[in-house]
Amino acid sequence: RIAIAGLDYTAVSGTAQLGDLGGQIVTEVSIEVPILPDDIDEVDETVDFIIENPVNVNILGGTTTASIEDDDGPAITLHAVSILESDGVNPSRVVQIRAELSATSPQAIQLGWDVIPGTADEGDPENAFDPDYHYEGTGSAGLETIPAGASEYFLTFDIIDDDEDEIDETATVVITNTDSNRFSIADGEAVVEILDDDGPVLVVNDIQVNEGDSGTPTATFTVNLTNGSGQALASVQDVTLDWATVAGTATQGSDFTGASGQLTISAGQTSGTIEVNLISDTTDENDETFTLDISNVDNASPSSLSATATILDDDEPPTISVLDASLTEGNSGTANMTFTLQLSEFSGRPISVAYATSGGTATSGTDFQATSGTANIAMGPDVDDRLGADCGRPTRRGRRTVHSDLEQSELRHHRRRHGNRDDPRQRSSAQRVDLRRVSRGRQ
Missing domain, CATH: 2.60.40.2030 (CalX-beta domain)
Incomplete structure (x- = not known):
């Protein structure tokens, strides 16, 4: 686009002298054209510089063009993301890192980016070692073109699935062409967290417990970590879950004490316990039940989100x-x-x-x-x-x-x-x- 005098630059004119100027030989002259700054994101503009009316000299090229490169591009922010290692179907899946623009730009933006290994290893799916992701671009070779008018853009690379129980791993996406005048950087780094999905299966079985005649007997639920086939399997990281009791035919406050909390099974352990206090009585009554509901399980796959406790009545009937x-x-x-x-x-x-x-x-x-x-x-x-x-x-x-x-x-x-x-x-x-x-x- 042609720059506009008075808006984009200040027009100048005059006469330049070269040659023998009082014993001093001048072979070149610099002519400055003031550029008028603004904060408008716009396309680069051009200014024509024209020379004419030569005296004692021939003009080989009477016009040249200067480019005013805009430096009011949007600020770019990379957003961190977490992704499961596998979707359960494909051996690899694509992670998307969102690059957010603070404003739309009237021109395309060239964005260079790279992936820096952290606890996650880079590799190719064909390699002998166990890679966690695969990225083909490196350095400035990882160039993306953000189209004009876009408010966001997604950078992508492959996450590679495996069947190994391991800690969650990370890699970092960075912007490499930090000297570009097409945009500024609000946040040029984003952590990609690869969430392992090969942890143990979490199992909580139903239980039965005698009511008792006095005191506060305990209903103890055992939470087991298994390989899915009944064999104990510890995790390499802590397994956590939230739990809460829910009344059934048993009444909270009369038959048991309602409770809730969080259970942590430490890395390397295969089980944990949850205890619920019962309320004894001497009344002959039916067996009664309440449930233990489980939620927010981390680093394990629950086989069920509830278990039932049956309170067995142990009181003699009346005469x-x-x-x-x-x-x-x-x-x-x-x-x-x-x-x-x-x-x-x-x-x-x-x-x-x-x-x-x-x-x-x-x-x-x-x-x-x-x-x-x-x-x-x-x-x-x-x-x-x-x-x-x-x-x-x-x-x-x-x-x-x-x-x-x-x-x-x-x-x-x-x-x-x-x-x-x-x-x-x-x-x-x-x-x-x-x-x-x-x-x-x-x-």
Whole structure:
């Protein structure tokens, strides 16, 4: 582009004298043209210098051109980048280093760059040693042309995959043509971090632990590092992870103490442990669970991001009793006699009891109507369903009694497994209730 007088330079004119000037021979003359500076990024401009009206001399070339090279190019910043060693598909992959321009430029920019080895080794994929990256350009030979109008540009080279567990490695990308007047350098270096992806497999298994009756038992999760086939495999670098407990059927604050934290398995070690405190009780209840969630795993590949802890209830079930009942017979109609079933203590499980009536000194069909069924005691209370039977007879009789009996074999079974009456014989003035079967519901 042609420079504009008064904007890009100051126009000058005059007469130059050469030859014998009072005994001094002058063979050349320097003529200065003032250049007017600005801060505008623009293309290089030209100024024509013309000589004319020669006296005692012939003109071989009357016009020459001077170039005003712009020095207001954008500032370039290289940005650091981290990249996994492999994408799991290709033996090598391309890393991109972003070169950011502070402003767009109306002209193309030649950018020289190079890759300086750090802990990462440079090489060719065909070489015998184990290279980490491959870069073909060196020094000023690594030239890139940033097109006019671009606000960013990406420098690229290959990362080479391997199957070796190693520390993360680095190389540094640098700008080499630092003397260019086409741009300035805001940050001419960028670290490329090559993240190893050949670390061990991290495994956390489900566990079971007894609840206990007192104190604070511990649920211990073991975090193992393996080769993916069950064999222990240590890492050459620290393996870290974040963890937190999550309530399931077990309640935080009642069954276990919620917790979270970070676990570090030091380089060379193959396992670590995470401990969670349990809260003991003496209540018979269902087995309960909570989970351990894992996140932010570094330097290992998790096989699963959660594990389940099952808190095994180890408390004896309560005993169950049927209480005595009595009822005045009456002279007509029917009346209901109610038997009450009572648990010895709170239960964390629903309980069901099968019952049936049979006569003692009272006669079924004459003094009472036989009945049978199942009484359900919901989870929690210690007194529940009342068992009723219709009783009544309009004749005068003496006081009649019935017994509530359990066979000894059933009695032993239910004491051990489900709970039973404290007293195998209960007297009633109305009817006898035989507890044929008792069962605990599980959820």
